Amino acid sequence: MDTSYIDALGQRAVAAERILARAGSRLKDAALLESAKALRDNTDAILAANARDLDAARENGMSEAMQDRLRLDAARIEGVAAALEQIAALPDPVGRTLSGSKRPNGLDITRVSVPLGVIAIIYEARPNVTCDAAGLCLKSGNVCVLRGGKEAIRSNQALVNVLRGAIERAGLPADCVLFVDRTDRETATALMQAVKYIDVLIPRGGKGLINAVVQNAKVPTIRTGDGNCHVYVDAKADPEKAAEIVFNAKTSRVSVCNACETLIIHRDALALLPAIKARLDEKGVTLYADERAIGYLPGAEPATEADWETEYLDYKLAVKTVDSLDEAVDHIERYSTRHSESIVTEDYAAAQAFVERVNSAAVYVNASTRFTDGGEFGFGAEIGISTQKLHARGPVGLPELTSYKYIVRGDGQVR
Amino acid sequence: MDTSYIDALGQRAVAAERILARAGSRLKDAALLESAKALRDNTDAILAANARDLDAARENGMSEAMQDRLRLDAARIEGVAAALEQIAALPDPVGRTLSGSKRPNGLDITRVSVPLGVIAIIYEARPNVTCDAAGLCLKSGNVCVLRGGKEAIRSNQALVNVLRGAIERAGLPADCVLFVDRTDRETATALMQAVKYIDVLIPRGGKGLINAVVQNAKVPTIRTGDGNCHVYVDAKADPEKAAEIVFNAKTSRVSVCNACETLIIHRDALALLPAIKARLDEKGVTLYADERAIGYLPGAEPATEADWETEYLDYKLAVKTVDSLDEAVDHIERYSTRHSESIVTEDYAAAQAFVERVNSAAVYVNASTRFTDGGEFGFGAEIGISTQKLHARGPVGLPELTSYKYIVRGDGQVR
Numbered sequence: 051m052d053t054s055y056i057d058a059l060g061q062r063a064v065a066a067e068r069i070l071a072r073a074g075s076r077l078k079d080a081a082l083l084e085s086a087k088a089l090r091d092n093t094d095a096i097l098a099a100n101a102r103d104l105d106a107a108r109e110n111g112m113s114e115a116m117q118d119r120l121r122l123d124a125a126r127i128e129g130v131a132a133a134l135e136q137i138a139a140l141p142d143p144v145g146r147t148l149s150g151s152k153r154p155n156g157l158d159i160t161r162v163s164v165p166l167g168v169i170a171i172i173y174e175a176r177p178n179v180t181c182d183a184a185g186l187c188l189k190s191g192n193v194c195v196l197r198g199g200k201e202a203i204r205s206n207q208a209l210v211n212v213l214r215g216a217i218e219r220a221g222l223p224a225d226c227v228l229f230v231d232r233t234d235r236e237t238a239t240a241l242m243q244a245v246k247y248i249d250v251l252i253p254r255g256g257k258g259l260i261n262a263v264v265q266n267a268k269v270p271t272i273r274t275g276d277g278n279c280h281v282y283v284d285a286k287a288d289p290e291k292a293a294e295i296v297f298n299a300k301t302s303r304v305s306v307c308n309a310c311e312t313l314i315i316h317r318d319a320l321a322l323l324p325a326i327k328a329r330l331d332e333k334g335v336t337l338y339a340d341e342r343a344i345g346y347l348p349g350a351e352p353a354t355e356a357d358w359e360t361e362y363l364d365y366k367l368a369v370k371t372v373d374s375l376d377e378a379v380d381h382i383e384r385y386s387t388r389h390s391e392s393i394v395t396e397d398y399a400a401a402q403a404f405v406e407r408v409n410s411a412a413v414y415v416n417a418s419t420r421f422t423d424g425g426e427f428g429f430g431a432e433i434g435i436s437t438q439k440l441h442a443r444g445p446v447g448l449p450e451l452t453s454y455k456y457i458v459r460g461d462g463q464v465r
Numbered sequence: 466m467d468t469s470y471i472d473a474l475g476q477r478a479v480a481a482e483r484i485l486a487r488a489g490s491r492l493k494d495a496a497l498l499e500s501a502k503a504l505r506d507n508t509d510a511i512l513a514a515n516a517r518d519l520d521a522a523r524e525n526g527m528s529e530a531m532q533d534r535l536r537l538d539a540a541r542i543e544g545v546a547a548a549l550e551q552i553a554a555l556p557d558p559v560g561r562t563l564s565g566s567k568r569p570n571g572l573d574i575t576r577v578s579v580p581l582g583v584i585a586i587i588y589e590a591r592p593n594v595t596c597d598a599a600g601l602c603l604k605s606g607n608v609c610v611l612r613g614g615k616e617a618i619r620s621n622q623a624l625v626n627v628l629r630g631a632i633e634r635a636g637l638p639a640d641c642v643l644f645v646d647r648t649d650r651e652t653a654t655a656l657m658q659a660v661k662y663i664d665v666l667i668p669r670g671g672k673g674l675i676n677a678v679v680q681n682a683k684v685p686t687i688r689t690g691d692g693n694c695h696v697y698v699d700a701k702a703d704p705e706k707a708a709e710i711v712f713n714a715k716t717s718r719v720s721v722c723n724a725c726e727t728l729i730i731h732r733d734a735l736a737l738l739p740a741i742k743a744r745l746d747e748k749g750v751t752l753y754a755d756e757r758a759i760g761y762l763p764g765a766e767p768a769t770e771a772d773w774e775t776e777y778l779d780y781k782l783a784v785k786t787v788d789s790l791d792e793a794v795d796h797i798e799r800y801s802t803r804h805s806e807s808i809v810t811e812d813y814a815a816a817q818a819f820v821e822r823v824n825s826a827a828v829y830v831n832a833s834t835r836f837t838d839g840g841e842f843g844f845g846a847e848i849g850i851s852t853q854k855l856h857a858r859g860p861v862g863l864p865e866l867t868s869y870k871y872i873v874r875g876d877g878q879v880r
Contacts, residue, residue, distance in 0.1 A: 151843055153842075157832060159843075250855055270685070270853055270854075270855040294879050302879070302880055401874075405872045405874075409582075411870060413870060414875065416877050417879070418880050426568070426880065427568075439665070439868035440687070455828060456826060456827040458829045458832055460832030461831050462710065462831050463832040463833065463836070
């Protein structure tokens with residue numbers, strides 16, 4: 051495999067990293083504010099690039115929904131600029147003293163947060179991810195190497211050019227934000243394997259991307275965004291809460307990883323199904339139900355094994371009947387991607403058992419799975435939702451974009 | 466690749482994990498204490514198995530030093546048993562509330578530590594690692610899948626049998642500790658790639674093993690134990706501290722990852738070299754020095770590029786002369802494995818610059834690199850020293866063997 055393109059980018063990344071890692075909060079925040087301003091000032095140029103992406107997308111027959119994800123307008127650019135200003139206002143995650151102690155031999159040990167180093171981010175259609183990811187990395191002292199989707203390459207390139215100019219004007223190396231302007235698979239694989247230059251890889255995208263990363267990456271990875279989430283309506287569920295939570299978790303935004311994909315219903319709560327269905331009908335949700343549930347859901351289709359495994363990201367919902375909380379937990383254990391699961395119940399013991407036994411990044415009682423989000427959790431911003439257990443789990447905010455080192459001060463101690 | 470052997474082990478691991486993850490501290494500590502007792506009670510059988518390993522080692526011409534690492538005796542088994550008792554006495558790292566907040570919408574969010582799940586550990590000669598690793602995993606609620614070196618297979622199998630029996634008598638599944646009794650490379654590779662069953666892989670061993678893991682692993686990894694460590698003797702170093710720290714960091718135990726491999730000396734401190742050499746001569750350390758240093762070190766050999774890169778793990782030390790702290794930092798940046806580096810100086814600004822700019826797991830001022838160790842850092846125990854930035858850096862103790870989940874309690878909130 052020819053790695054020369056990625057090697058060259060990697061060398062620039064490492065050179066910029068050494069400067070960025072030592073930049074104080076003021077310099078980083080100035081670069082973020084300058085970037086926000088530059089995005090506003092260059093709205094026309096960015097929209098022109100985006101229009102060329104949209105032209106190509108239409109020619110290639112891209113769906114309307116996908117075109118909408120790709121589309122930028124003045125309001126979206128304003129939103130992205132405002133997000134950078136919000137990131138600037140957050141506390142600096144670097145240089146925090148995380149813990150420390152004086153050892154019996156007099157050694158003074160402190161654990162201090164430091165940037166991860168160089169973060170590669172591979173993502174798909176939405177160009178606003180370019181600015182969000184660059185902003186979060188900059189704030190946390192990390193150089194980012196961005197590799198977006200082919201469909202958005204003109205938009206992404208325009209955005210990156212604006213950001214790089216702004217960062218340089220603020221007094222930091224433009225190479226704090228690097229862009230991979232090749233969208234072939236070989237270059238992506240070289241990036242995933244560039245252990246010499248890249249400290250962490252964050253893939254943001256669908257199942258295909260995640261699988262490619264699991265199969266090919268040699269760089270340590272924070273896996274994000276695969277969400278086969280469940281709402282379990284328990285025997286003792288409050289009927290109204292059940293209908294509202296299922297409705298919200300399924301329909302408030304179907305294309306996101308924290309949307310509900312399977313409703314698990316206790317056999318003693320089957321009678322709640324018609325009311326739940328009535329709410330879901332408002333949005334035209336198609337139901338795929340097992341044998342016991344289907345009788346309560348006129349018009350539903352029979353569920354197959356594939357339905358339990360599928361992250362629909364659509365107005366579709368699987369419905370599974372269980373005899374017990376145990377069986378609900380088993381179903382989740384088997385099919386969940388360990389992103390977010392919720393129990394709807396008024397029963398204390400059931401709630402406690404569910405939160406203790408379900409091993410997902412976020413486990414809810416009487417609330418929608420849609421809350422698994424950095425903003426909703428109070429993090430201010432996030433780069434994705436991790437579904438792995440190593441390093442970070444759930445929303446990945448600024449503190450999760452840091453590592454730490456131990457600083458040990460002595461006066462001649464030997465062991 | 467035939468993965469059936471590892472798949473079968475993996476399924477047993479996952480089944481045991483579900484029980485172990487919910488076991489309370491009392492049950493886990495009882496299993497640790499029972500294991501310690503069982504090791505003492507079965508000393509003869511373990512030593513008999515170890516003798517067979519040693520016979521085979523001698524037949525295969527293993528070096529005396531390696532045989533010593535492989536050798537068990539009653540005192541070493543007592544040490545391993547006592548270590549398990551110490552692990553039992555440490556605080557349970559699982560179930561801690563790490564942080565939490567009440568959100569404006571009334572959602573009650575707590576972040577709680579949970580086990581990582583199933584941890585695979587691939588290690589080399591020393592059989593005591595078997596018990597240490599099993600004990601740390603058990604305490605942290607993780608099922609371990611142990612794959613030791615071929616040379617120690619009889620000893621490891623005997624130790625694992627004793628541990629499994631004890632764990633079962635204490636009321637936990639014997640499968641909390643699983644042993645890979647095949648030492649071929651294909652099985653090791655299958656283990657590194659068993660993403661369906663293994664949550665985390667921890668390799669403990671030399672460069673060859675680490676490289677094999679970087680190249681082949683698909684399971685998220687905590688990379689440990691590669692240590693090309695530096696001591697930098699600054700222009701303003703105290704002569705006595707310099708000699709003592711270099712002597713200790715190089716010679717107190719040469720085979721470990723926190724031993725010093727290169728001495729970097731400021732040109733204004735070159736006159737300290739004869740006194741440093743006098744101490745190193747006591748242990749017969751061979752020096753590989755650059756052109757400027759070699760005149761101060763009669764008998765030293767000329768250093769080559771390879772010396773800067775080599776982790777000798779032996780009575781050998783490279784000596785590099787620099788004109789400035791900047792150049793020392795550059796040398797470390799280029800050649801270090803980012804494990805541990807130390808500056809010897811009485812100059813405040815130099816000390817501050819060094820700890821800020823050197824990006825290694827542990828950065829010392831006026832102390833030996835040999836202190837990078839879970840016990841010395843006050844962790845009670847460790848499973849290795851991480852040289853990666855993701856998840857854990859430096860000594861990996863019990864808290865680093867956990868992940869976390871968010872528990873979110875509501876009363877009907879939707880988004």
